[in-house]
Amino acid sequence: KTRPMEYRVAQLEALGRFLDDKKQEILEATELDMGKPSFEAFFSEILLCKNELNVTLNNLCQWMKDEHVDKNLVMQLDSAFIRKDPYGVVLIIAPWNYPIHLFLVPLIGAIAAGNCAIIKPSEISKNTERLIAETLSCYLDSDCFAVVTGGVPETTRLLENKFDYIFFTGSPPVGRIIMTAAAKHLTPVTLELGGKNPCYVSDTCDVTNVARRVAWGRFFNAGQTCIAPDYLLCTIEMQEKLMPALREAITEFFGPNPRESPDFGRIVSDKQFQRLRALLGSGRVAIGGQTDEAERYIAPTVLADVLPSDPAMQEEVFGPILPIVVIANMDEAIDFINARPRPLAVYAFSCDSKIVNQVLERTSSGGFCGNDTLMHASLTSLPFGGIGNSGLGKYHGKFTFDTFSHHRGCLHRNMGLEALNAPRYPPYTQQKLGLLTSAFEVKRRGTCTLL
Amino acid sequence: MATETVFPQLPESEARKAPEDGGGNRSVDGDTTSRNPFAGLVSHLRASWLSGKTRPMEYRVAQLEALGRFLDDKKQEILEATASDLGKAPFEAELSEILLCKNELHETLNNLSQWMKDEHVNKNLVMQLDSAFIRKDPYGVVLIIAPWNYPIHLFLVPLIGAIAAGNCVIVKPSEVSKNTERLVAEALPDYLDKDCFAVVTGGVQETTRLLENKFDYIFFTGSPPVGRIIMTAAAKHLTPVTLELGGKNPCYVSDTCDVTNVARRVAWGRFFNAGQTCIAPDYLLCTIEMQEKLLPALRKAISDFYGPNPRESPDFGRIVNDKQFQRVQRLLGSGRVAIGGQTDEAERYMAPTVLVDVQPSDPVMQEEVFGPILPIVVIANMDEAIDFINSRERPLAVYAFSSNDKVVSQVLERTSSGGFCGNDTLMHVTLTSLPFGGIGNSGLGLHHGKFSFDTFSHHRGCLKRGMGWESLNAPRYPPYSKTNFGIVQATSKVTRKSDCTLL
Numbered sequence: 001k002t003r004p005m006e007y008r009v010a011q012l013e014a015l016g017r018f019l020d021d022k023k024q025e026i027l028e029a030t031e032l033d034m035g036k037p038s039f040e041a042f043f044s045e046i047l048l049c050k051n052e053l054n055v056t057l058n059n060l061c062q063w064m065k066d067e068h069v070d071k072n073l074v075m076q077l078d079s080a081f082i083r084k085d086p087y088g089v090v091l092i093i094a095p096w097n098y099p100i101h102l103f104l105v106p107l108i109g110a111i112a113a114g115n116c117a118i119i120k121p122s123e124i125s126k127n128t129e130r131l132i133a134e135t136l137s138c139y140l141d142s143d144c145f146a147v148v149t150g151g152v153p154e155t156t157r158l159l160e161n162k163f164d165y166i167f168f169t170g171s172p173p174v175g176r177i178i179m180t181a182a183a184k185h186l187t188p189v190t191l192e193l194g195g196k197n198p199c200y201v202s203d204t205c206d207v208t209n210v211a212r213r214v215a216w217g218r219f220f221n222a223g224q225t226c227i228a229p230d231y232l233l234c235t236i237e238m239q240e241k242l243m244p245a246l247r248e249a250i251t252e253f254f255g256p257n258p259r260e261s262p263d264f265g266r267i268v269s270d271k272q273f274q275r276l277r278a279l280l281g282s283g284r285v286a287i288g289g290q291t292d293e294a295e296r297y298i299a300p301t302v303l304a305d306v307l308p309s310d311p312a313m314q315e316e317v318f319g320p321i322l323p324i325v326v327i328a329n330m331d332e333a334i335d336f337i338n339a340r341p342r343p344l345a346v347y348a349f350s351c352d353s354k355i356v357n358q359v360l361e362r363t364s365s366g367g368f369c370g371n372d373t374l375m376h377a378s379l380t381s382l383p384f385g386g387i388g389n390s391g392l393g394k395y396h397g398k399f400t401f402d403t404f405s406h407h408r409g410c411l412h413r414n415m416g417l418e419a420l421n422a423p424r425y426p427p428y429t430q431q432k433l434g435l436l437t438s439a440f441e442v443k444r445r446g447t448c449t450l451l
Numbered sequence: 452m453a454t455e456t457v458f459p460q461l462p463e464s465e466a467r468k469a470p471e472d473g474g475g476n477r478s479v480d481g482d483t484t485s486r487n488p489f490a491g492l493v494s495h496l497r498a499s500w501l502s503g504k505t506r507p508m509e510y511r512v513a514q515l516e517a518l519g520r521f522l523d524d525k526k527q528e529i530l531e532a533t534a535s536d537l538g539k540a541p542f543e544a545e546l547s548e549i550l551l552c553k554n555e556l557h558e559t560l561n562n563l564s565q566w567m568k569d570e571h572v573n574k575n576l577v578m579q580l581d582s583a584f585i586r587k588d589p590y591g592v593v594l595i596i597a598p599w600n601y602p603i604h605l606f607l608v609p610l611i612g613a614i615a616a617g618n619c620v621i622v623k624p625s626e627v628s629k630n631t632e633r634l635v636a637e638a639l640p641d642y643l644d645k646d647c648f649a650v651v652t653g654g655v656q657e658t659t660r661l662l663e664n665k666f667d668y669i670f671f672t673g674s675p676p677v678g679r680i681i682m683t684a685a686a687k688h689l690t691p692v693t694l695e696l697g698g699k700n701p702c703y704v705s706d707t708c709d710v711t712n713v714a715r716r717v718a719w720g721r722f723f724n725a726g727q728t729c730i731a732p733d734y735l736l737c738t739i740e741m742q743e744k745l746l747p748a749l750r751k752a753i754s755d756f757y758g759p760n761p762r763e764s765p766d767f768g769r770i771v772n773d774k775q776f777q778r779v780q781r782l783l784g785s786g787r788v789a790i791g792g793q794t795d796e797a798e799r800y801m802a803p804t805v806l807v808d809v810q811p812s813d814p815v816m817q818e819e820v821f822g823p824i825l826p827i828v829v830i831a832n833m834d835e836a837i838d839f840i841n842s843r844e845r846p847l848a849v850y851a852f853s854s855n856d857k858v859v860s861q862v863l864e865r866t867s868s869g870g871f872c873g874n875d876t877l878m879h880v881t882l883t884s885l886p887f888g889g890i891g892n893s894g895l896g897l898h899h900g901k902f903s904f905d906t907f908s909h910h911r912g913c914l915k916r917g918m919g920w921e922s923l924n925a926p927r928y929p930p931y932s933k934t935n936f937g938i939v940q941a942t943s944k945v946t947r948k949s950d951c952t953l954l
Contacts, residue, residue, distance in 0.1 A: 039931035382912030409885030428542030
């Protein structure tokens, strides 16, 4: 049922209508769940999703086509191609921080590739969970797509079933559990996890611009973003310069009292709020630090003089707190980064492009952005995924389609022309080996240089 | 992301232990040798990788060329070792263990600089002045576990990709093909940089200890049950895996075909390496009429290939060990032996055998044959054959023989498998431009040619922006406004183009 392109296009267009029809409800639900400002919700939960939808709809027939490949001598008369087959029944488990985006973007790829899907939204963003559970099924074919709600026990039961692909976005510890469950059925997985995304700021930079771009990335969605700059690395001199610039940027963005700004979010739950509040004891509060438990409000905060052993450096912050760790120079920063689990993103700010290149070259991470934060994830032509502790697999744009399709190597030969096959059959002779070698071998061409 | 739901089975201490365990790119080195015998080796390789030694193209090319010299210098030894291990005919060994490997090597050397380059990608309006590209980064320390049936090929082809992508590698050859294992352990280290590449030998115990270490990629070729164990071990460290497993590869023969050609191509694929090939046609599906026609044709093909007494043919292999021999021998009780059936335990010889009147419930239909036995299961028509295939685990390969292209296309369309070949067997995997891998029980991931390089490299999405041009960013900042949103939308949206049809 899911194979014909027309069917897939119809389901994808229905997803588009869901985003249009339910726009207001999505803005309201995410506001209730974590005080997400409507601008941010519109951008991350609607616009970015529609972009992915349109890229997919614009290119689906190309992506679905058999890809013909180069053939050797003996197969010149054959047909050799890669067929894109669906996996079957896909499970998508989404987290609470971008509760629409993080199930919908994978779902687009799953549908485009011809799969059936079960969506398991997060129970923590409960208003959005309810919205999805109640309305999505009105848009999609209930024979092929379903929403399952619940918490840990329900997810555990769900995972007892055999799925043909599992796409999980969440924390590394849970990622391990998912992969272990998947291993029982040999189910392939994509795990979009997290980590502490370092942000190196060199001594040569435009401090004002750096402060704005970093503050934007850190405080968007009240810091609850898997690719947010998690901590800053810079020299003591740069810390001195950055502090007033960060203060200025925060005031520009949120006013003198961010608690009153309509543009600054809240922490999603009491548990998360308490976890974050405990991190405020790290280093020294240089900016912000105010909290309000009833509102789950934490002010945009910058911590200075943070030590590697401090609580803020032991876990992913995932809140509106930016710790600054002082290092002596770029080499120390790179060593610091490489001594830790590989993050989802590495950020480097410098007017000197050589420095940006060095940081890129000498570190390893899911993705990288020089002189900005978050933006690399908004381009549908770039693959988005982690490495090591920050995850495995990638998606966005065509990469989502490729993630959810099996690339099947196919060869269609002629029933006749048996003479071509004769050299491969026993009884084996040197002469036959010679014939096979000349027909099959790939020769080494002259050396080429890396341009 | 922060731990927001902790599953009851995972105690808090475990949940926090993991990030420290993963300790960045340095391996956990606190254990004594007796607790983790391979920790030192893995540590050493990781340090070499961190030093950046494997990054320059010249280094990778030098290692790959050394692999080529290994194949040239040790060709005779390879032929002898595989002959001792499983009676592999030198022709077959030269083809599968040398020629196909050299093809992969040359393909990689010819294209490495292209593959290594940053791939620049399409940009939206707001990023026109930026640099957006995909950087190919190595994973780090890779583990390759190889089986015994193509003992050189099945470690060397993945190794080519791993080296090409800039990784350090531990190779774990199979202890079952012991002569080849010894050859690889003794000779390979002389060709490759010992700081970055190592061979580890041993059985189940040693492999289990090895898997306690954190690897950055694990490439495993073997059986599904062991594949599960590998993936479970990998899950502890969130290590990505490629699993090349197996299954029962069905071979559908329609009523419209050239029976002589079909018989030859199927017999070749089934009896190559005495049937010990993961992509061998495992069982035949055809009508009773076709079975009647195929039997004399198969008998003739076998006779053409191996003579009247295949035991005396230098071109027919042996079963690798007693355990496998006994397992395959038990399968002879299924259906009725129409061709062959003779065995010799001392030589671990089993004649090229065809079984007819095989029932789905017979022993030979319960497991991958992996030996020189071809069961024929009779079905009424193509639809029944397709249903039969689809009611079973998805195999590594599906084969369909028909003079009618539409029949071949239907079988391809309506089944799901790792790979597919119409009107032949095995051949689809000799083309370096086709991806090779399984689906479902037959595996996950793919390799060969550029796909090996892609398997072992992390595709890192990169964006390099200017330090200035801050006014371009202004619309995205708070205080938020409708006007600003309009600008953001206009500069970053992807519009729907008009419909296209599937050509």
